[in-house]
Amino acid sequence: MTLIRLLPLLGAGLLGACGVLQPPAPPPAPAPTQWQAAWPSSSETAAAPSMATWWQRFDDPHLVALQAQARARSPELAQVAARLAQARAQADAAGALRGPQVAAVASGQRGQALPGFQLSSTAQGQLQAAWELDLFGRQRAQTAAALAQREAAAAALAGAQVSLSAEVAQAYLAYRHAQQLARLADADEAAALRQQAAAQAAAGAGLLSPAQANEVALGVAGVRIDAAALRQRADLLLQTLAVLVADEAGPLQQRLGEAPPRLAPAFAAPRGLPTQLLAQRPDLVAAREQWVASVMAWRGAEAARWPQLQWGALIGEGRLELGGGTSSGRVWSVFPTLSWPLFDGGLRQAQASSAQAQEAEARAALEARWRVAVAEVEQSLLEVTRTESQFATMQAAMGQAQRLDASAAQQAAAGLISGTERAAVQRQFIAAQRQAHELALARSAAWISLYRRLGGGWSPEQES
Template sequence: MTMRPVLAFVLALCPAVILGGCLAVGPDYHPPSLEAPDRFAQTANQGPGQGHEALGLAAAAWWQSFDDPILNELVTRAMAANLDLAQARARVRQARAEAAIARAALFPTVNVTGSSTTSANGLLDAGTGTSSAGGSTGGSGSSGSTGTGSTSVGTDNAGATTTTTTTLFTAGFDATWEIDIFGGKRREREAAQATLEADIWDLEATRLTLLAEVAENYMELRAAQEQLDIARRNLKSQEETVEVTRERFRLGLTSQLDVAQAEGQAASTAADPPRLTATVSQSIHRLGVLTGQPPESLIALLAPPRPQPSLTGVSASGLPAELLSRRPDLRRAERELAAASAGIGAAVADLYPKFDLTAGLGLQGVSPSNIAGFSTWYWSVVPGVSWPLFDMGKARAGVDKKKALFDETLAAYRQAFHTALEDVENALASYYAESERRQRLAASVAAYEQARRLAEIRYGKGLTTFLDVLVIDAALYAAQTDLSQSEAALRVSLVSLYKALGGGWKAASGSG
């Protein structure tokens, strides 16, 4: 065999290889444009001069705005040890490896090869009674060889066989390369890279969700502890009222009805601490798991009550809707769309021929010393092409499937964008409404505290009934509890707003 036909084929293939560096079938991806409002609808009702500070864009540690060192410590622990985050990091490593595999497919694969092959050939002497091979002579049953690495065995019996055994040693390299003329491999690399980027954004989304969940559970914990304290203080006051009422009844200054009413109210209030204690325990357990630890691991840190974290007033007025592009879930959805687009190109490439080259180069000899001396060498080049002539429409169905997947992913991306807008609008609505509700409840608590003092004075003078005192007591307890719940809800709504906007901003200092 001469090299001329092989060289002719390779030279003919070179232009296609060069063109293949620029050609990639299938659609080129361009991010879709989505219409976004100029401002959030909930900000339209928030005029100037309402005591709110405007938001400034910044990639800040927003949880630090609550000025709570324990919350900061919990966030640090969660970022270091949360197991959902560990899983997301592992998925990124997997995707990075897949991207490396896709990149490697563009290049030849080169292997080091080596072998030792032993073969035997037999020659039948039908009538002379003698046989010879490799320089040996028959008749004695002895063996000989004509060269290194070969032996001959013969006999002097008529019809005997002569067997020649040869060992051949080879060592060299072989390479295979699928030439990516139509860009299928490059589209696969493009898809793998987009998938890697999607997983990186998924890691960021997991991190943001974790931050919000830690903050929300911490707010709920401190609110439950505060409400537990309110319940215990009211219960203590009501139990004292029961004792006073019993003494007044013993002295004939009040009725048995007043005693029964006081006892009933105290018993009703006494039912709240067990429920609130369970809520406190559940919040502590949840925070333990969120920080990657056993549920009971944070009891010593979190069981001592602390006030609810400080609150900074904010307003989303002036924030452009484009800030939503900071949301990692939207960035992930966009990268998934890019991967789906590249998948179409990879499927389209399957409609075209595939070209490959297999080449080998090495040394061979009948002993290792022959190889070391470069006495004999070999080479081979095997070009190949394959193109399915008939597959019952399998390749075209694969293209249709990838196009349908792209349409599904595009719809999911648009849906995610609308959901993101909804999240922001809902968070703003909740924050503004809860801000007003908290103000009303604070005024309610102040009014009921004044009414409680006046009722005690009037009851002591016999100017009102004991039932009036109990009614005001119950109303005050309910208002205090509602105010505590509102304080927590306001903080949780602020956390939700941070999360809805992607967490990439901070509130200017000020009070709301």
């Protein structure tokens, strides 16, 4: 039996011995069975719906529009999307290489050649086909690695979108709070001026010493400096927001106008253990897929050390003109090729060892990413708990400050307290409002950070 007849039998035997390439089971996630930090419990969080529509629950059309504008115009997001397009194309190319490759070839030649220096012309057209039988899974491993890289790129895009939406929300809410703080600073400056005028009048009447009146006047200068800084803070935050949404600050300011800031809505603790919940984080998905790609690349490098069988075939028409005579006919051939690397100076072994080391690196990176993710969520939970408590305390204090301000206004109208005392109480109420805005912003930032570190919105199907 000739070698040509043996090759199909050898190929069939090797194909029969070759199993289906299965994706690897992910390494165990180093995550706790439950969160160490307690989730804030309240009637608001208990009744909160799915996180999939969390941004809409802010009830602020400007916020949603700005996030959409940022996603549409962000150069950084466009770069990540381009990398995803590249990964998809590479995955398609890897899959295409597993199938037969067919090409149409046409050629012609005219000239004189030995031995008789006769003028000759040749022309032929062929269909050529080639197909490598993936005996040991090299091509399948390469395809699986490319698909994993594609999924990692898709997760990276999802993570970039979540991060960009969170950054826009934080900048927008900070700008809205800065607007209110600048307005309160103007009111504080006006109250300080009234306090100064009342102090000067009281000093003229001998009710206050000149030193006390001067102390009030010095305080006005500090209030003016503080008011200017708060107005500048609002302008700087507007510039930050304009950069995020790729817009000009002037038109953006006109479009947004001035409005009270919205509080970030609380959301209920999603169902699922930390491992199940964090598995949706885009950075963890990307790290896991990168590890899968490294495992498949390792398998492909190992498979490259074994025989490779390729089938080739061609069929076509040819024409030959020589010495005044012409002949034409059909040409065809079928040719299997078996390639078995016997000696390469250790090249393939080195490539397999390198791929194995890359798998170990990707596995360690995945474990490190898991540990960071758990720590980040725990930190966000602690921050949410802290800011919720501080904000609730401040809300109670705000009610008391508002009642004191209203009472002082009535007493001043009745002539029971001086103008200086009235202005001082008013400024205390303004200071309480400013602190409330700062705590409200910190609370919203904490919830946005928790949303971001949990991987963004999820649907009820993902929760189950």
